[in-house]
Amino acid sequence: FLLILYFLYKLFFSKFNLESLGFSKVASLTDLKNNNFLQISDRKIIIKNNDSYYMLNLVCPHKGCIVKYINKNNNFVCPCHASIFMIDGKFVPGSGPSNKDLETIFLFTFNGDLYS
DSSP states (O other): HHHEEEEEEEEHHHHOOSSSTTTOOEEEEHTTTOEEEESSSSSSEEEEEEEEEEOOOOOOOOOOOOEEEEEETTEEETTOOOOOOEEOOOTTTTTTSSOOOOEEEEEETTTTTOOO
């Protein structure tokens, strides 16, 4: 009987842990504060678009250069061969030699944190 009570307690009253289910916490919503961007490494950035969140891999799929954000155009440009990527990571056809989008990972929120 005590064993059943213990499992019921764990099921209903302990903190639910997404990491144990294979999800990875990438940031807290408070890390974004009032910004729409959060650089989490030199190769990854989190972007808030309305109420959705996604993470872009900033490595250009053409030759592996790190793309740079251009604020005035609200896009990313590869400094090596001038490929342009929209804010959602989509490649702009005709802008350079890349023919692929930036890798995009969609994120979800749980208890004030962002997970992939």
